[in-house]
Amino acid sequence: MDKIKGLFLSVEQSFSLLFLLKWTFICLLIGSFTGSTSAVFLWTLEWATNYREANMWIIALLPVAGLVIGLSYHYFGKSVVKGNNLILDEYHEPKNIIPFKMAPLVFIGTILTHLFGGSAGREGTAVQIGGAIADQFSKLFKLTNLDRKIVLVAGISAGFASVFGTPLAGAIFALEVMVIGRVKFDAIFPSFLAAVFANYFCDVWHISHHTHYTISTITDLTPAAVLWSLLAGIIFGLVSMLFSKSTHFWGNLFKKYISYPPLRPVIGGIVLALTWYLIGTTKYIGLGVPTIVDAFSIDLNSYDFFLKLLFTSFTLGAGFKGGEVTPLFFIGATLGNALVWFIPMPMPLLAGMGFVAVFAGATNTPIACTIMGIELFGIESGVFIALACTTAYLFSGHSGIYSSQFIGSPKHLFFNDEKGLQLTEIENKRKKKSL
Known part of the structure; x- marks a missing residue:
């Protein structure tokens, strides 16, 4: 009996070794390509931001940039227009390899959005680049659907980790974001490995840097x-x-009243350009990193979080490209900064809690956001960050920026009938009930 057990264990460890070797090789490829692309993306994004700030007249051309983005997706990118939600859809119901053109289209679209004055982030772009690059290896190595799911997780992990410099949070984010309330543990090793490799290859080029808070x-x-x-x-x-x-x-709203998709970012660009001119500030344009940094040390306007929320949601709703996460950092940090007026806690701590907690509620990833807070701010504030992230996750309800997320475990038993549904299905179901 002991010999049989020993043989079983040796066979099990042999398969584990093969699994390790296989995914180390694949994740090295995913991490090197995605991390290197993220480095170029971050460098280009910094250049676009600096050029715009030095040449404010360029904001008047935001509608033109919107037209270019709209036309490129309408005629060349219809198959990838869903962005991050396409990656989630392919994870849940594998059908077709994600077209590689998703990567250059979202890369260029995001740079144009930032260069000409849109309010957007970078996470969505990095995740789409990572997912598109990673899925090409599914085709190259003829992977099964189960392995392809792991590849998509690794791609998301690599993109997220490299663009923010947070490999632990990136790995957990990819595992947690696919299904609300569930973590895909069979992809845990590839997810962490891809995150570590991507973060390394992003840094090794020395052409970009991550902001420190x-x-x-x-x-x-x-x-x-x-x-x-x-x-x-x-x-x-x-x-x-x-x-x-x-x-x-x-x-x-844009889809309802503007039937021709390329025209939506044009109209949105006109509204935004006029708004920037009227309010006379670029504070809410682009990533808004300087304001995020200020939120940890000085008093800001109590309405900063709301204006960033308004302008970012409008920018992305109009069809411009970019992520939501850095704007969520802005919204959360400035909101935390404002809460100091009636919550007796230190301003830097409230800003840090809001920084990750608003993100946790919007993406339904409380564990990843807690780890991100610890990676960025240190373990000393870890308990407060965990409390804020998990509470925000609970009170954000069954909503989120990724409409293709499925409910794996409802946030409350009262909503148990929504288990197994996508967020978009839940939204439609609630609309019908309200009619």
């Missing part, structure tokens, strides 16, 4: 501090839900 002051972990953290988390969750619903609202 600091929580300079925390507070003692008392029962009162825990309760205040829960209150802050509730507010962060409600705002993340507002952001998700606003993005979908603007997208549906």
Whole structure:
């Protein structure tokens, strides 16, 4: 019997070794290509931001940029226009390899959006680039549908980790984002490996850098501090839900009244360019990193978070390209900055909690966002960040920026009838009930 057990164990470890070797090779390829592309993307994005800030007249051409983006997706990118949701769809119901053209289209579209004054982020772009690059290896190595799912997870992980410099959060984000309330553990090794490789190859080029944020002051972990953290988390969750619903609202509005897709970002660009001219500031354009940094140390306008929410949801709803996460960082950090007026906790701590908690509520990834907060700010604030992220996740409800997410485990038993449904199906179901 002992010999049989020993033989079984040796066979099991042999298969584990083969699994390790196989995915180390594949993830090295995914990580090197995705990380290198992210480095070029970050460098180009920084150039676009600096050029726009030095040549403000270029914002007047935002409608032209919108036309270029709209036409390129209408005539060349209809198969990839769903962006991140296409990756989620292919994960849940594998049909076709994600076209590689998704990567250059979203790369160029995002740079144009930032160069000419749109309000957007970079995570969505990095994830789409990672997913598109990774899925090409599914075709190259003739992988099964089960292995292809792992490849897509690795691609998302690589894109996220390399663009933010957070390999642990990137790996967990990819595992957590696919299904709300479920984590794909059979992809855990490839996800972490792809994240580590991608982060390394992004840094090794030395052509881009990641912004560093600091929580300079925390507070003692008392029962009162825990309760205040829960209150802050509730507010962060409600705002993340507002952001998700606003993005979908603007997208549906443009589709309803403008039937020709390339015209949507043109109209949106005209509105945004005029708005920037009238308010006389570029504070809410692009990533908004300087304002995010300021949120940790100085008093800001109490309405900054709402204006960024409004302009970003409008920009993306109109059809411009870019991510949502860095704007969510902006919204969360400035909201946390504003909460200091009635929540007796240090401003840097509230800003850091909001930074990741609004993101957690909008993407339904509380574990990844908690880890991201620890990676960015240190373990000292980890408990407060965890409280804020998990509470925000709960109070954001069954909503999110990724409409193709499935409910694997409802956030409350009251919503158990929504288990197994996509967020878009839930939204449609609720609309019918309200009619």
